[in-house]
Structure formats: C-alpha cells, structure tokens
Amino acid sequence: DAKTTQPNSMESNEEEPVHLPCNHSTISGTDYIHWYRQLPSQGPEYVIHGLTSNVNNRMASLAIAEDRKSSTLILHRATLRDAAVYYCILLNSGNTPLVFGKGTRLSVIA
Amino acid sequence: EAGVVQSPRYKIIEKKQPVAFWCNPISGHNTLYWYRQNLGQGPELLIRYENEEAVDDSQLPKDRFSAERLKGVDSTLKIQPAELGDSAVYLCASSFTTVRVFSQFFGPGTRLTVL
Numbered sequence: 001d002a003k004t005t006q007p008n009s010m011e012s013n014e015e016e017p018v019h020l021p022c023n024h025s026t027i028s029g030t031d032y033i034h035w036y037r038q039l040p041s042q043g044p045e046y047v048i049h050g051l052t053s054n055v056n057n058r059m060a061s062l063a064i065a066e067d068r069k070s071s072t073l074i075l076h077r078a079t080l081r082d083a084a085v086y087y088c089i090l091l092n093s094g095n096t097p098l099v100f101g102k103g104t105r106l107s108v109i110a
Numbered sequence: 111e112a113g114v115v116q117s118p119r120y121k122i123i124e125k126k127q128p129v130a131f132w133c134n135p136i137s138g139h140n141t142l143y144w145y146r147q148n149l150g151q152g153p154e155l156l157i158r159y160e161n162e163e164a165v166d167d168s169q170l171p172k173d174r175f176s177a178e179r180l181k182g183v184d185s186t187l188k189i190q191p192a193e194l195g196d197s198a199v200y201l202c203a204s205s206f207t208t209v210r211v212f213s214q215f216f217g218p219g220t221r222l223t224v225l
Contacts, residue, residue, distance in 0.1 A: 043114075097155040
C-alpha cells in the first residue's frame, strides 16, 4: 500500500480556515485519496475522498495537487468540534481495509 | 438510520479471562470489519467479512482470537484467554461493497482493559 505522510499535530484558531496537508509521493493511478477523522472517544468517521479533481462537501474541501503526490484537506471555518485526529488514507478498491497512519492531531483554540 | 452498534462500550477483565464483543452493522452493509486501536495509534485491521465469509483474517491472532458473522449480519469477536497486551479499543466498521470506492462507517468501539 502506498504510504502517506502527515504532520503529527496542528493548531488553529476557532473560525479560521485550516489546511491539513498530506504527502503521498508513491500514489498509483488507481488510488483514491480518503480522509477520515476521529473525535475523542469515538470511532473514525469519513470526511471526504477524491481521485484527481478537487472535491467539496458539507464537511470540508479536498484539494489535490496536479501530480497527485500531495493533497490538502481544508476546513473552511474551524470549530471546537473539529478538534480530532485527521487521517489521510489511500485506497485502490472499494472493499479494501483502511490502513491508518498516525494522522494529524488538530487542536482548535477558542 | 441507525449507525454501527457495538456493545459493550467498556470492559474490564483480569488476564486469562475470556471476553466477547458484539457488533451490529448498518442494515444492508455486506462488508464488516474489526479493527484494533492501541493508545496513540491508528486502527489496525483484524478481520474483514464479505457477508458471512471471512475474506481477510491474516492479522487476527488465531491462537486466542476468534470471530464469527452468522447469517452475514451481526458479528462477535472473542478473546480467550485475554492478555495484558490486548488492552485496546476494538472498533467495528461496515460498508456496502460496490465497484466504486465508498466510505466505511465505524461504531463507537469497545474499550478493553485487561488487568
């Protein structure tokens, strides 16, 4: 499985935008980029995924570099409830188990 | 729609005792996963079911762990006997298998403490 690299931790002020980076230089052409997050004492939850084009949903936006070797999860206005560990994961088929790294721990300051 | 249900939420046992975790996936989801999450780490897959068939159990320590998914719906994960190193959060997830990439839905997990 292609690996991803994320910063261990990031900090943001409440109501400010947050850009969470992920490097995946060995990504293959069929790998989808997925983001999950895990709030304290909860199971991970799906955030967003994409292949080549930028994606938006109600939770976040995903910006994918043209060469697909990196991507950025964008939270447009961070809230205290967004404090969580964010995982960037590559998947190349629909029923492949998720391979989690350590993710990025996001702290949001009021 | 109900999410993935797991029980119990917390379990404290002494080493060498048996323990079982139960998971009820989202209705209609044919793929079920059990993950284990150690403190400070991301979850790691233990076993994956497609309907009632275990299609990936390579990471399941088979000397003490067992799992079943009768009738392809709910599932039970058992540890017998438990060891101190089994203390972790056990997460169940489910998804609906299609040819397209899709998301997995996780339950809240069972936090196991082995004393």
